[in-house]
Amino acid sequence: MFGIYLKRELGRRKKAALVIALGLALGIALVITVNSVSAGMTQAQDKVLKSLYGLGTDMTVTKARTAPTSGSSGGPNFKFDAKSSSSSTQSSDRVQTQGGQALKSSLVTKVAGQTGVESAVGALSLNVTKVDGSFTQGKAKSTTGSSSNSGGQGQPGGSSSSGGAPQVQGGGANFNVNSYSVAGVDVAHQGLGPLSTMKVTSGKTFTSAQTSAKVAVVSKSYAKEKKYKVGSTFKISSTKFTVIGIATPDSSESDTDVFVPLKVAQTLGDAKNQVTTIYVKATDSKQISAVKKEITANISGTTVTTSADLASTVSGSLSTASSLATSVGKWLSIAVLAAAFLVAALLTSSAVSRRVREFGTLKALGWPSRNVTRQVVGESMVNGLIGGALGIALGVGAAYAVTAISPKLTAQLGSTGGGGGAGGGPGGGGPGQQASQNTLEIALSAPVSLTTIALAVGLAVTGGLIAGAMGGWRASRMRPADALRSVA
Structure with a gap:
């Protein structure tokens, strides 16, 4: 009876x-x-953080770089030998350690x-600045000039000649400067540290036996820039190093160009037993x-x-959109x-209210208020x-439309104030922490979870109950006499 009446009334x-x-x-x-969208924002932020730290990393420990002493310079300097040849190639x-x-x-x-x-792994971050080019030695040439006078030799105003000051013509220098980052990796614990943000897509990664190899x-971007492939060598x-693998970042862009075993990096940076x-x-x-x-x-x-x-330091359109979705969107x-x-x-x-006659008649026929x-x-x-x-x-x-469009959001990581080293990253920087100076581009998605669907079902039921409670309360107060008055 209930189902039949319900179907008829809804129809x-x-x-x-x-x-x-x-x-x-x-x-x-x-x-x-x-x-x-909020879940997508959270995923995007996680991608930014994982691109810096790596999956599984909860925190990093660093030490702020001390200020340089008076008269010293922390900047790079290069010394070249002077040679007698007219053209000399120098490199x-x-x-130096960075961060x-x-x-x-x-x-x-x-x-x-x-x-x-649970575990801790050390890493050493280096910056390599390579200067190479050549000097070309100039040639000195002198000019001569003479003047004459009617006076005799030795007289004032007499003729004399002198050699002009020598002038260097030609010569110069042409140098290229290439700067890139190197991370020293603990090859025995690669699941935690700078290499954990990367996936080796060509070649292979380090083995535990390659501590001194x-x-x-x-990185893929650096290999493309330098035309490196597995088996290539560089100095x-x-x-001399041999490329054994090319790695692609799991998300965003890699801020480290070259990964080498930690012990080898310590030797390169003159940082024995240091991270x-x-x-x-x-x-x-x-x-x-x-x-x-x-x-x-x-x-x-x-x-x-x-x-x-x-x-808390992520800024850019990702931060703005996240704030809007969290505050304005939810409210x-x-x-x-x-x-x-x-x-x-x-x-x-x-x-x-428009069904007074109907409900009054039902009550007159014996329907109790609870049935109404x-x-x-x-x-x-049902509604x-x-x-x-x-x-x-x-x-x-x-949500699927947002995911299909995949609007691009930018994220920039500012310094937390913990460091003072090169790179300006949190805690003074370190492998993968140079992103504090870079703008990362993240594609926004809007994943729909089962929790969200369950929430929607709950809201639908709640909405129906609220509407039904108000309407039911109104219907329960009707009397059979109301129906008779509406007929009259």
């Missing part, structure tokens, strides 16, 4: 049911879209022993703040930078949803579920 009031369902659908669709490499001040390698073990730390993995400060960055993985991601305090308290003079610290969706619930409740209540209320609530629930289905379809369609 008779198609327009009213459709208006209520569409109102709920728009509110639910907006909620789905905003939640999906020189300047290798924060170098730390002792023994600190890696100390950090790994702190409470809440003169081999390198280069850093007269040390510039310690990558840390916590045993529990929920205890990162506690681990940060533990390391800061027990290892003085260091700066501990977490993913949360980096996230707007709540307002629209509340309005949809209110409209549905008012329309349902209005529909009940159940009938109204049932109709409202809510229809609205939920339409809203899910519209919301999922909007």
